[in-house]
Amino acid sequence: MTYREEYFKLQKLQNKYLNNSAIKSLLMDDGGFSEFFQLVNNFDKPIKDENKLNKNIERVMSGEPLQYVLGYAYFVNSNYIVTPEVLIPRQETEQLVVTALTLIMKIFGKDPEITIVDIGTGSGILGIYLKEYFQKSHVICTDISKNALEIAKQNAIKHNVEIEILEGSILEPIKDKKVDVIISNPPYIGNKDTVDEATLKYEPRLALFANPKTYFYEEILKAIDFEIVKDEFFMAFEIGEDMTKELTEIIEERYPGLIYKFDQDICGKDRFLYIIKKEGYVNVI
Numbered sequence: 001m002t003y004r005e006e007y008f009k010l011q012k013l014q015n016k017y018l019n020n021s022a023i024k025s026l027l028m029d030d031g032g033f034s035e036f037f038q039l040v041n042n043f044d045k046p047i048k049d050e051n052k053l054n055k056n057i058e059r060v061m062s063g064e065p066l067q068y069v070l071g072y073a074y075f076v077n078s079n080y081i082v083t084p085e086v087l088i089p090r091q092e093t094e095q096l097v098v099t100a101l102t103l104i105m106k107i108f109g110k111d112p113e114i115t116i117v118d119i120g121t122g123s124g125i126l127g128i129y130l131k132e133y134f135q136k137s138h139v140i141c142t143d144i145s146k147n148a149l150e151i152a153k154q155n156a157i158k159h160n161v162e163i164e165i166l167e168g169s170i171l172e173p174i175k176d177k178k179v180d181v182i183i184s185n186p187p188y189i190g191n192k193d194t195v196d197e198a199t200l201k202y203e204p205r206l207a208l209f210a211n212p213k214t215y216f217y218e219e220i221l222k223a224i225d226f227e228i229v230k231d232e233f234f235m236a237f238e239i240g241e242d243m244t245k246e247l248t249e250i251i252e253e254r255y256p257g258l259i260y261k262f263d264q265d266i267c268g269k270d271r272f273l274y275i276i277k278k279e280g281y282v283n284v285i
């Protein structure tokens, strides 16, 4: 069967999970094509591995996330290994890392020799992305999940970057370090009723839930108390959409004088928190 025949057959089979975008991705995966135009250019060529493709189609049709079926996901146009041990990279997290990159350049310069830590790294996307840009930086990726760190390690190899990978809870792996930047997309979901069915069924619980939902932010901010962050530092967080009030109270009460800003995603929801302490850079965020 050719890609053309399979494509039109699958169009008729579409369901809630097997949409047009998933169909294209599954066919591109079979051909080893990274761009859609390559699939179009090979539309009349035979499918390479029909058995595997059919199994993948079944898995997607039954609701398994496409990225777990394929074994990879795209994050800021780059390909990362993902397995059910790690969260599937989200669009908001792309916005977090791209904004963080710009702010780090403004604060520390274009090619800084700084230490960056990605807490709760999962597949490693945040730390690896920043290391690819800031080659002179030292990047530490931490997670409590050994299995997630194994995927982060594989992604670092795939992206040809050297990062330090440390296992442990929140600040524990970096308690003896001095860092300039903390970036984190920690677990922040307080109520499982707000999570969609596929996420609950397939993605790691460890990546999702926090009790209270501000728990990880409170713990990470203690890096200030324990002097893990240097005198001048930058922090970038993804947050849940209903957390600004609680986080503002925590910062204002425990860390008065700190400069911080909430930022919105493309839907206008407050989904990011940036914190900076650096002389003369008050207005940077």
Ligand SMILES: C[S@@+](CC[C@H](N)C(=O)[O-])C[C@H]1O[C@@H](n2cnc3c(N)ncnc32)[C@H](O)[C@@H]1O
Pocket: 086, 087, 088, 089, 090, 093, 119, 120, 121, 122, 123, 124, 125, 126, 142, 143, 144, 145, 148, 168, 169, 170, 185, 186, 187, 188, 206, 207, 208
């Ligand atoms: C929301 S996921 C984020 C993964 C990845 N950074 C991303 O943005 O796709 C949160 C991560 O925090 C990790 N985690 C959960 N509890 C933790 C803890 N106590 N200490 C460190 N990491 C933890 C999970 O294993 C998971 O990989």
